Amino acid sequence: MYVSHFIGGEAYAGKTARSGPVFNPSTGEKSYDLSYADRALVDHAVQVAARAGKLWGDTSQARRLGVMFRMRELLIANTDKLAELVGVENGKTIADAKGEIGRALEAIEYATSAAEVTKGEYSRNVGGGIDVFSIREPVGVVACIAPFNFPVMVPMMMACMALAVGNAVIVKPSEKVPAATFMLGQLWKEAGLPDGVWNAVNGDKEVVDALLEHPLVPVISFVGSTPVGEYIYQRGSSFNKRVAAYTGGKNHMIVMPDADLEEAASAFVSAGYGSASQRCMAISLLLPVGQETADRLIEILIPKIRGLHMGAYNDPKADFGAVVSAESRQQVLAAMHKAVEDGATVLVDRHHEVAGQTGFYVGASLLDHVRPDMDIYRHEVFGPVRGIVRVADLDEAIRITNDHEFGNGAVIYTRSGPAAHRFVAEVKAGMIGVNVAVPVPVGHHNFGGLRRSKFGDAHMFGPDAARFYTDAKTVSQRWAGVEATQTVSMAFPSNG
Numbered sequence: 345m346y347v348s349h350f351i352g353g354e355a356y357a358g359k360t361a362r363s364g365p366v367f368n369p370s371t372g373e374k375s376y377d378l379s380y381a382d383r384a385l386v387d388h389a390v391q392v393a394a395r396a397g398k399l400w401g402d403t404s405q406a407r408r409l410g411v412m413f414r415m416r417e418l419l420i421a422n423t424d425k426l427a428e429l430v431g432v433e434n435g436k437t438i439a440d441a442k443g444e445i446g447r448a449l450e451a452i453e454y455a456t457s458a459a460e461v462t463k464g465e466y467s468r469n470v471g472g473g474i475d476v477f478s479i480r481e482p483v484g485v486v487a488c489i490a491p492f493n494f495p496v497m498v499p500m501m502m503a504c505m506a507l508a509v510g511n512a513v514i515v516k517p518s519e520k521v522p523a524a525t526f527m528l529g530q531l532w533k534e535a536g537l538p539d540g541v542w543n544a545v546n547g548d549k550e551v552v553d554a555l556l557e558h559p560l561v562p563v564i565s566f567v568g569s570t571p572v573g574e575y576i577y578q579r580g581s582s583f584n585k586r587v588a589a590y591t592g593g594k595n596h597m598i599v600m601p602d603a604d605l606e607e608a609a610s611a612f613v614s615a616g617y618g619s620a621s622q623r624c625m626a627i628s629l630l631l632p633v634g635q636e637t638a639d640r641l642i643e644i645l646i647p648k649i650r651g652l653h654m655g656a657y658n659d660p661k662a663d664f665g666a667v668v669s670a671e672s673r674q675q676v677l678a679a680m681h682k683a684v685e686d687g688a689t690v691l692v693d694r695h696h697e698v699a700g701q702t703g704f705y706v707g708a709s710l711l712d713h714v715r716p717d718m719d720i721y722r723h724e725v726f727g728p729v730r731g732i733v734r735v736a737d738l739d740e741a742i743r744i745t746n747d748h749e750f751g752n753g754a755v756i757y758t759r760s761g762p763a764a765h766r767f768v769a770e771v772k773a774g775m776i777g778v779n780v781a782v783p784v785p786v787g788h789h790n791f792g793g794l795r796r797s798k799f800g801d802a803h804m805f806g807p808d809a810a811r812f813y814t815d816a817k818t819v820s821q822r823w824a825g826v827e828a829t830q831t832v833s834m835a836f837p838s839n840g
C-alpha cells in the first residue's frame with residue numbers, strides 16, 4: 345500500500361529522515377513504513393495551504409457548496425474501499441467502519457448549511473446615519489489533529505465545516521491509521537476541491553508542534569487523549585491560537601431498578617464493547633442502582649458477553665476486532681490486572697481465548713465491585729474491559745458520575761420521567777443519553793464533553809463550528825450626505 349503526505353492536490357513524493365511502522369492490528373503484522381514530515385515539510389504544506397486557502401475563501405459560496413455535494417456522493421460511492429482501509433489499519437469491523445463513514449456524511453450534509461450559519465447581521469441607522477453590520481470571514485488555514493479511533497469520521501467532522509466556510513485545512517491523522525486520510529484527499533480532489541485546500545501531513549509530536557507554532561495556522565482542532573489535548577490547548581493558546589481539544593471519556597451508565605433490564609443489558613454490551621471499546625463515547629462503567637438490580641443485570645449480561653465474537657476486521661461474524669496496537673493491548677491487560685489486585689472481582693475474562701494470537705486481541709471482560717478509588721475507575725481504558733460500580737440510589741449515582749474528572753457522556757436507563765429529568769438537570773456531562781446508550785448527537789447539534797473531556801470553550805462540530813472556523817468583523821458605516829457632519833467633536837461618539 346502506498347500512503348504519503350498529501351500536499352497541493354497530490355501525494356508528496358520526496359523523502360524525509362523519519363518514518364514509523366503502520367500495523368494491521370488483526371494480524372499484528374507491519375503493513376508498511378510511513379514517512380514522517382519534518383518542520384520544513386510542514387512549513388511547505390502550510391504555505392501551499394495559505395495560498396490555496398486565500399483563493400478558496402474568495403470563491404463563491406455556490407461553488408464551494410457544489411464541491412460539498414459532490415464529495416458526499418463520492419463518499420457514498422467509495423464506502424467499501426474506505427471501510428477496508430479503516431478496518432485494516434484500525435482493526436474495527438467493516439460494519440463498524442461503515443457506521444463511522446455514515447456519520448461522516450452528516451458532517452458534509454451539515455456543512456452545506458455554511459452560508460446559512462455564517463450569514464451576518466445588519467442594523468440600519470443606529471444613530472447619526474450609521475449602519476452597522478457584521479460579517480464572518482474564513483481564518484485561512486486550519487490544522488486538524490486526529491486520533492486513531494475514527495480515521496474517517498473525525499477528520500471529516502473537523503474539516504467539512506472548516507472547508508465549507510472557505511478555509512484550507514492541514515489534517516494530521518494518527519500515524520497509526522493514515523491511509524483513510526490519504527484517500528480522502530484524493531476524493532476531495534475528484535470532487536473539485538482546488539489543489540492545496542485539503543492537505544495531509546503524517547507524523548507524530550514533531551509535526552504537531554510545528555503546526556502549533558506556525559504563524560500561518562491560527563486555528564487548531566484536536567481530538568485525542570486528555571494529556572495530549574491539554575498540552576495542545578495550552579501550547580496553542582500560548583501562541584494566541586484558537587484551539588478546541590476534545591479529549592478522553594469515562595462514560596457512566598446508570599440503570600434504575602424500574603428500567604427494562606434486557607434492553608439496558610443489550611445497550612451496555614453494544615455501547616461498552618463495540619469497536620473493542622475504543623470510542624470516546626463507549627460506556628466504561630455500569631452503575632446499577634440497588635443490589636437487586638445489579639444481580640439481575642449481571643445474570644443477563646454474562647451470557648451476552650460470553651456470546652460476543654472477537655475477530656479480524658474482515659471476519660463477517662466478528663462483533664468487534666483487535667485493539668489498535670501491541671502497546672494498547674498491554675495497557676488494557678495491565679489495567680485489568682491492577683483492578684483485580686485493588687479488589688475488583690472478575691465476572692467474565694475471555695482473554696485466554698485470544699492469548700496466543702499474533703493480532704492485538706483483548707478478550708471481552710467484565711469486572712464487578714469497581715470502586716471510585718481504583719485506577720480502573722479513574723483512568724480511561726481503551727479496550728474491552730468494563731466495570732460495574734454498585735450504587736445505593738440515584739443520589740449516589742449522580743454524585744459519583746459528577747466527581748469523575750471526565751464529563752464526555754453519561755447515560756441513564758429508566759422508565760421514570762422524574763428520575764430522567766433529574767439526571768439531565770444534575771449530571772455534568774456534555775452528551776447525555778436517556779435510554780440511548782451512545783448519545784452522539786446528529787451533525788446539526790453541538791458535540792463535545794465538559795470538564796477534562798474538552799479544552800477550550802469552542803465547539804468544533806455542530807452549529808458553533810461555523811463560528812469556530814471564522815473570524816467576526818463588525819463594520820460601522822456612514823456615507824457622506826446622510827447626516828454627515830463636518831464639525832470637530834472631541835466627545836466619545838454617541839448614537840443618541
Ligand code: NAD
Nearest residue numbers: 490491492517518548549552568569572590591592593624
Ligand atoms: P492520542 O492523544 O494519542 O493521539 C491523538 C493525536 O495526537 C494523534 O494525531 C497523535 O499523533 C498526536 N499526538 C500523540 N502524542 C502527542 C504528543 N505528545 N504531542 C503532540 N501530539 C501528539 O489519542 P489516540 O490514542 O489516537 O486516540 C484515542 C483518544 O482519543 C482517547 O482518549 C479517546 O477518548 C479520544 N477521543 C476523544 C473524542 C472526543 O470527541 N472527545 C473522540 C475520539 C477519540
